[in-house]
Amino acid sequence: MAERRLVALSLGLLGLCALFLFWNLRAPMGFILGLRAEKLAALVLVGAATGAATVIFQTIAANRLLTPGIVGFDALFVFTQTILVLGLGGAGYVALADTAKFLVEASLLMGAAMALFGILFRKGAEDIIRMILTGVILGVLLRGLAGFAQRLLDPSEFAVVQQASIASFNAVNPDLLGIAALALVCGLGAALWLAPGLDVAALGRVQARVLGLNHDRLVFTALGVVAALVAVSTALVGPVTFLGLLAASFAHALLRDHRHIVLIPAAALMGAAILVAGQAVFERLLGLQSALAVIVEFAGGLLFLALVLKRRTR
Known part of the structure; x- marks a missing residue:
């Protein structure tokens, strides 16, 4: 049954992708399709990566209310953007090579996370809560430092930081998609390889x-x-903290299966579907009158509150 629902979810995502690409397509078709395909690739990559990562993190933490962003990924990203603008200026920041900036930021985020995990795991992995609380405290510290640094910026530089700190799929460098796709394939392959162990x-x-x-x-x-x-x-695009919570919660509700060999792909497909459907609605129906990340965060926050209240009433 879970496998059939996984296939149905895959077909649903393919349908959404086709709708995103060809809805109201006009001349010049080749140029417009190219732009839409690049944006679609970014949506699918980010949604799939976030959904799969959240399922794994929730299993390790033994808590379906948590997301990887709880350990401070988003705060570190915003702090990094702020320091770059403060040090280089708005013009210098904009002039940075996208590929080098992407590789440095990804390496910094992963290095900081692994350093945190390594330090806290010296005595074993029995205290996951200590790791999560440490990440929360570090996130608060980084947000405070970023807020202080932003007060030192002039209005034009502050606007640059604000734009860079909000996830956006409208200006993704196509040269970065290949690197991100390779990392995602390797990451999902490793996740599926770990699936039997995660079940235990x-x-x-x-x-x-x-x-x-x-x-x-x-x-x-x-x-x-x-x-x-x-x-x-x-x-690649910026932080979307609650996307993973939405994707993982919907995957668990749809499949009702504990096996990670199906849960991980389902969450990846669900995360991609949420972003593709949301971006299609914003572009085709609302005329880009808001940012997709803002609405995803709002919906994820409501879901988080609903899950917390549901647990308290049990």
Whole structure:
């Protein structure tokens, strides 16, 4: 049953992609299709990476309310943009080579995440909550520092920071899509390879160790995959914190299956479908009167509150 729903979800995503590409297509068709295809690739890559990473992170944390952004990815990204603008100026920031900037930001995000995981995991992976709380505190610290630095900017430079800090799919450099696609394929392949171990890890550390699983090694490897997926997607378009929560929650509700071999692809497909459908509505119906990331964050925040209230009433 879960496999059939996964196939249906795949076909639904293909339908949404076709609708995004060909809806109200006019001349010059080749030029417009090229622009839409680049944007579609970015939407699918970011949605798939975020959805898959969130399912893995929630399994490791044993909590379906959490997302990888909780450990401070978005705060570090905003802080990085602020420091670059503060140091180089608005003109210098805009003049940076996109490829070099993307690689530096992705490496910085992943390096910071792995440093956090490595320091906290020296005594084993039994204290996931300590890691999450440390990430939350670091995120608050980075947001505070970014806010202080932004007060030192003039209005034009502050506008540059604001634009760079909000996820946007309208100006993605096509040269970066190949790098992001390669990273996503490798990340999803590693995630599927870890899927059987994640099924056992979901039982809890003690039970997993009794069953012969090297729980600590699996957790650290899985967190590395999460860090890579989130770092690449964030460096590509910016942070979309609650997208993963939406994708993972819908995947669990649709499949009702504990196996990660189907949950991970379902969350990836669902994340891509949310972004493609949302961008199509904004462009074709609303005339780009708002930013997609803002609405995704709003919907994800409402879902988060609903899940919290549902748990409290049980």
